[in-house]
Amino acid sequence: MSAPDIAVLGLGIIGSRAFALLKDAGVGTVSAWNRTPKGLDGERESLEAAASEAAVVVLYLKDAAAVRAVATRVFAFPPGGRVLVNHSTVDLETTRWLARECAARGIGFLDCPFTGSREAAAGGALVYYAGGPDELIDRLEPVLLATAKSVLRCGVAGTATVLKLVTNLISACTVQALAESLATATRHGIRPEQLIDAVARNACGSPLAAMKLPTMATGEFDTHFSLSNMLKDSRYALELAAEAGIETPALRAVSGRMAELCENGLADHDYSALASPYLAPA
Numbered sequence: 680m681s682a683p684d685i686a687v688l689g690l691g692i693i694g695s696r697a698f699a700l701l702k703d704a705g706v707g708t709v710s711a712w713n714r715t716p717k718g719l720d721g722e723r724e725s726l727e728a729a730a731s732e733a734a735v736v737v738l739y740l741k742d743a744a745a746v747r748a749v750a751t752r753v754f755a756f757p758p759g760g761r762v763l764v765n766h767s768t769v770d771l772e773t774t775r776w777l778a779r780e781c782a783a784r785g786i787g788f789l790d791c792p793f794t795g796s797r798e799a800a801a802g803g804a805l806v807y808y809a810g811g812p813d814e815l816i817d818r819l820e821p822v823l824l825a826t827a828k829s830v831l832r833c834g835v836a837g838t839a840t841v842l843k844l845v846t847n848l849i850s851a852c853t854v855q856a857l858a859e860s861l862a863t864a865t866r867h868g869i870r871p872e873q874l875i876d877a878v879a880r881n882a883c884g885s886p887l888a889a890m891k892l893p894t895m896a897t898g899e900f901d902t903h904f905s906l907s908n909m910l911k912d913s914r915y916a917l918e919l920a921a922e923a924g925i926e927t928p929a930l931r932a933v934s935g936r937m938a939e940l941c942e943n944g945l946a947d948h949d950y951s952a953l954a955s956p957y958l959a960p961a
Contacts, residue, residue, distance in 0.1 A: 694739030810839035862957035
């Protein structure tokens with residue numbers, strides 16, 4: 680693949696870090712745009728200035744509404760062999776819409792959400808779930824690996840979205856379970872350090888538990904992945920389950936709790952803030 684012009688649209692926690700890595704990677708000239716300017720070197724004053732001539736347009740946006748609005752503006756440009764890569768986590772219908780609209784215009788499309796939060800993004804250690812033709816993934820792999828440690832090929836467009844949503848379902852429910860176990864254990868006189876050690880030695884131990892439980896114990900909810908984003912993803916996952924005729928009582932309960940906490944001012948905190956209701960004295 681010859682060095683493309685790459686436009687990064689969306690400069691939030693992940694997009695800004697991906698933009699920095701892409702600029703240093705030597706995979707092409709890179710520009711960026713964000714609805715609220717960030718003042719970064721290489722950032723353009725408008726979406727059109729950043730992306731109208733880019734061969735590869737990558738999206739790191741908050742939700743389906745933002746993706747549809749931005750993609751509609753991209754679709755107004757002459758296609759010119761362009762590829763659109765959606766790294767945003769959206770609902771399955773929005774991914775299907777992107778695939779249809781790109782196909783109608785002769786634009787290549789990758790359904791390409793990721794796992795990994797702030798530190799992984801800064802270190803180029805995201806993992807992309809890639810849905811789309813193998814030949815297109817082959818062409819774009821050097822660009823993808825500038826910001827990720829690996830690419831998991833999932834199948835046709837839509838499969839990556841499904842995998843992203845169901846794995847986030849697990850993460851949300853796991854962190855709620857950690858919050859409940861932490862509260863129950865400490866109210867019965869168990870020190871948080873004892874619980875952390877016990878979980879690490881138990882089959883329920885995981886990288887997620889090792890990352891979240893210590894900060895939950897101290898009430899530190901520095902944002903790696905926000906509560907509002909996890910709430911958004913939980914709602915997309917509930918829609919996905921409903922489409923399949925699946926009842927998901929655990930996720931429904933956790934989604935409801937996250938909505939309450941967002942309404943109580945915790946939306947921009949890390950989703951480990953699910954522990955916050957238990958930190959007040961009994």
